[in-house]
Amino acid sequence: MTTLAPTSTSELRDAIGGAVAAGAKLEIRAGGSKADIGAERAVTLLDLRGFCGVVDYDPAELVLTVKPGTPLTQIEALVTGENQSLAFEPWDHGPLFSRPPGVATIGGVIAAGVAGPDRLARGSARDHLLGFTAVSGRAEVFVAGGRVIKNVTGYDLPKLMAASWGRLAAMTELTLRVCPRPQATATMALEGLGASEAVAAMTRAMGSSAEVSAAAHLPAALRAGPALTLFRLPGFERSVVARCAKMAEWLRPHGALHRVPQTEADTLWGAVRQVAPLGPEGSIWRIHVPPSRAPTVVQVLEPLGAQWLFDWAGGLIWVRLQAHAEQIRATAAAAGGHATLVRAPRELRNAVPALHPRSRVVSALEARIRRAFDPAGVFETGRFLD
Amino acid sequence: MSLKMPPPDQAVLARRSEIIAALERLVAADAVISESAALRPYESDALTAYRQPPMVVVLPETVQQVSAVLAWCDGQGVKVVPRGSGTSLSGGALPLADAVLLGMARFNRILDISYADRVAVVQPGVTNLAITQAVEEAGFYYAPDPSSQIACSIGGNVAENSGGVHCLKYGLTTHNVLGIELVLMDGEIMRLGGRQLDPAGLDLLGVVVGSEGLLGVVTEVTVRILPRPEGARAALIGFPSVESAGQCVADVIAAGIIPAGMEMMDKKAIHAAEAFVHVGYPLEVEALLIVEVDGAAAECDELIERIADIARSNRAITLRLSSNEQERLGFWAGRKAAFPAVGRIAPDYYCMDGTIPRRRLAQVLHRMEELAVRYGLGIANVFHAGDGNLHPLILYDANQPGQLERAEAFGRDILRLCVEVGGVLTGEHGVGVEKRDLMPEMFNATDLAHQQRLKCAFDPDLLLNPGKVFPTLHRCAELGRMHVHHGESRYPDLPRF
Numbered sequence A: 001m002t003t004l005a006p007t008s009t010s011e012l013r014d015a016i017g018g019a020v021a022a023g024a025k026l027e028i029r030a031g032g033s034k035a036d037i038g039a040e041r042a043v044t045l046l047d048l049r050g051f052c053g054v055v056d057y058d059p060a061e062l063v064l065t066v067k068p069g070t071p072l073t074q075i076e077a078l079v080t081g082e083n084q085s086l087a088f089e090p091w092d093h094g095p096l097f098s099r100p101p102g103v104a105t106i107g108g109v110i111a112a113g114v115a116g117p118d119r120l121a122r123g124s125a126r127d128h129l130l131g132f133t134a135v136s137g138r139a140e141v142f143v144a145g146g147r148v149i150k151n152v153t154g155y156d157l158p159k160l161m162a163a164s165w166g167r168l169a170a171m172t173e174l175t176l177r178v179c180p181r182p183q184a185t186a187t188m189a190l191e192g193l194g195a196s197e198a199v200a201a202m203t204r205a206m207g208s209s210a211e212v213s214a215a216a217h218l219p220a221a222l223r224a225g226p227a228l229t230l231f232r233l234p235g236f237e238r239s240v241v242a243r244c245a246k247m248a249e250w251l252r253p254h255g256a257l258h259r260v261p262q263t264e265a266d267t268l269w270g271a272v273r274q275v276a277p278l279g280p281e282g283s284i285w286r287i288h289v290p291p292s293r294a295p296t297v298v299q300v301l302e303p304l305g306a307q308w309l310f311d312w313a314g315g316l317i318w319v320r321l322q323a324h325a326e327q328i329r330a331t332a333a334a335a336g337g338h339a340t341l342v343r344a345p346r347e348l349r350n351a352v353p354a355l356h357p358r359s360r361v362v363s364a365l366e367a368r369i370r371r372a373f374d375p376a377g378v379f380e381t382g383r384f385l386d
Numbered sequence B: 001m002s003l004k005m006p007p008p009d010q011a012v013l014a015r016r017s018e019i020i021a022a023l024e025r026l027v028a029a030d031a032v033i034s035e036s037a038a039l040r041p042y043e044s045d046a047l048t049a050y051r052q053p054p055m056v057v058v059l060p061e062t063v064q065q066v067s068a069v070l071a072w073c074d075g076q077g078v079k080v081v082p083r084g085s086g087t088s089l090s091g092g093a094l095p096l097a098d099a100v101l102l103g104m105a106r107f108n109r110i111l112d113i114s115y116a117d118r119v120a121v122v123q124p125g126v127t128n129l130a131i132t133q134a135v136e137e138a139g140f141y142y143a144p145d146p147s148s149q150i151a152c153s154i155g156g157n158v159a160e161n162s163g164g165v166h167c168l169k170y171g172l173t174t175h176n177v178l179g180i181e182l183v184l185m186d187g188e189i190m191r192l193g194g195r196q197l198d199p200a201g202l203d204l205l206g207v208v209v210g211s212e213g214l215l216g217v218v219t220e221v222t223v224r225i226l227p228r229p230e231g232a233r234a235a236l237i238g239f240p241s242v243e244s245a246g247q248c249v250a251d252v253i254a255a256g257i258i259p260a261g262m263e264m265m266d267k268k269a270i271h272a273a274e275a276f277v278h279v280g281y282p283l284e285v286e287a288l289l290i291v292e293v294d295g296a297a298a299e300c301d302e303l304i305e306r307i308a309d310i311a312r313s314n315r316a317i318t319l320r321l322s323s324n325e326q327e328r329l330g331f332w333a334g335r336k337a338a339f340p341a342v343g344r345i346a347p348d349y350y351c352m353d354g355t356i357p358r359r360r361l362a363q364v365l366h367r368m369e370e371l372a373v374r375y376g377l378g379i380a381n382v383f384h385a386g387d388g389n390l391h392p393l394i395l396y397d398a399n400q401p402g403q404l405e406r407a408e409a410f411g412r413d414i415l416r417l418c419v420e421v422g423g424v425l426t427g428e429h430g431v432g433v434e435k436r437d438l439m440p441e442m443f444n445a446t447d448l449a450h451q452q453r454l455k456c457a458f459d460p461d462l463l464l465n466p467g468k469v470f471p472t473l474h475r476c477a478e479l480g481r482m483h484v485h486h487g488e489s490r491y492p493d494l495p496r497f
């Protein structure tokens, strides 16, 4: 595989322009932590790790501008140092594919729309990308969005760029919204609930004024002990204590709520975020549904041998299941949602598109939009089998 | 009026009666308005300096009718301007002489509410406030709260990506919409998003929100609803200078507090508001800050005390903390009435909407004072301080020859200033026609071409709401051509596939 490693915008333009002229296909990559998502493809790699570093960070303005190849760990360390965080909880996919941790970059997590448990209450990658500079498939540099939190000038192209999987343009600079890190965080848990009971408890919690930022459920099958339903409550110490007490009352009909010690809680949330309980082997699907429909989905998939866990109060179901791709997609769709094939053996990835197929009209529109940014299809690598 | 709209297509104007007859076949008999007196109420939105009666108004009731009207117009090369409640402050719903005005007022039903999924599914003509009213009995609300919320439609909110005083903590419309049904100019009906978080492919919903009626007509909206916070408390803080108020805002955020709302008013706005609503605003201060926190009682009590400490350390000269709802609402009464209050101290006012990095506030306010002197017009400032969104109100008298033009020129200079200090032209009101010709201040021709090609993917003949947002309308065929940059190819041996 040829690799191009530009280190300046003009080199990047040359690389893209050259590829267009040569009829080559470019895959934008940095750390490669998500390289095993999608079909196999023969491509030229466009390595963006040369675009690395912090351009501007003004903690008081809650705004951070960085280059895309900057490692996520470096950005996390930087913002933690200012008592801030990326509220969408981006995470490194490397370990999910048995790759070494620490290679994920900020450009990669934004381009793949990666978010963790707090996405439930605090938004996703798309909600935290305020602006960017990029080189499109036309080999032209353009900017969109801005460097302030509140902005409606022009189309909101940052929304389109987040989760576009490098199919529109290569970003050279990203401006992100950062948030204050909560002073305290408590995790409360219920034990021994089944799927429906857990979703009922999470629904109750999310409908209360306890300001729960994350809610997840690990069924007994994934644990050495009983099933665990987890609730995260961030905030100022006194407020967290008061809300935990209230939560215990509200959730009494669902069981006895107890507080999980901090280190154990951190481990549990880390595991949920990185899908660790589903293990290093086997195919993994990510199913997005309206939360109330989550129990039905696992009722259908469990008899087929599925292992699963809920995040986002049931709105996100991580499923491990070897075959049955069609049934998984049909079940997700019947529940009003969609399913992404995240990890799978080569044969499956080459046969089943990673992203859930869209309706005819939406696919056609997406294709027109891709051609608008990339008329020659230089970023159409075949990875998504469309 | 200095604004130039695309010249009306004479061939379309000549076919007006034929067009009206065709539309009458597509919608209910009473849903086509063509008499000139009946068209008058539609001739402007809330940016009333610009007026133009539409060729005809259509008020469809079903998505099939919207689709049929759009498809017919598309086939005939007739332009269409969507309209919600007509409260846009940027002229987004300004009609065109040769366009059909597509009014969405009859899409006024709430279709479904699910507390389990915490969503409401509504038609686009439902007002922002009506969503909250429909769910408040169950203890829920819809968070974005533009000051126009009793009147503005959720479809208009989606088109403008509207905000409100609580959006620092709860986000703009885009953060609170999960799905829409959209009809493209060619009549295709599609669903984007749904009741779940995140779409399957490209985030098309994300770009339709804030697209100012240029990409498609929204015929259904699924919004997130949130449980009402248990309570709220507010602080009303007066400062001897704009600088100290600005520092207080920065310090609140540096302390890790994201208030539910954080609003600033300058001296002119404070005096106007107090004279109007008599709520006891301090008149000796240079800047007034309202900071609101919400949540559990323990949260509110703790945060309001921290905020009070921060205010004191920034030399606040007056400080009041609300101890009950009545007091809290009193603090807000003046701010909420700021626009009409300013309307009483001048015959007309012109509301601007730039965003700046907060640290540049004092500098920007001083430059605005200088501009006010240069233009010989007054100015009052209200400011969403937490997110840097300024609303300068330029005072003028439209009956004095030349004043409107001076106010417009003053406004343009303010927005240029916002961009110059690292900010943007509009924080929540949209570009519309008002800031259209200023777009090059923020974006070069290549940036704008990339945006406009997105438009081409949705509406290749540029028939939906033309003349808005983009200073120059390039034909899509022209934009589509590719002039590839070769440079000296450092990579001569790329493999071909």
Ligand SMILES: Cc1cc2nc3c(=O)[nH]c(=O)nc-3n(C[C@H](O)[C@H](O)[C@H](O)COP(=O)(O)OP(=O)(O)OC[C@H]3O[C@@H](n4cnc5c(N)ncnc54)[C@H](O)[C@@H]3O)c2cc1C
Pocket (backbone or CB within 6 Å): B045, B046, B081, B082, B083, B084, B085, B086, B087, B088, B089, B091, B092, B093, B104, B124, B145, B146, B147, B148, B151, B152, B153, B154, B155, B156, B157, B158, B159, B160, B161, B162, B163, B164, B165, B212, B213, B214, B216, B217, B218, B219, B339, B428, B429, B465
């Ligand atoms: C007194 C006052 C206070 C205001 N306060 C705020 C505020 O605090 N925050 C804020 O953000 N804004 C505010 N606004 C601005 C305005 O209310 C918002 O922009 C609002 O969202 C417009 O909604 P509308 O239904 O009136 O839309 P309209 O004015 O009718 O239209 C606005 C735009 O949306 C398009 N549109 C409308 N409906 C649809 C649809 N169904 N499909 C596609 N496109 C559509 C139109 O073509 C137009 O471009 C205020 C306005 C006033 C008059």
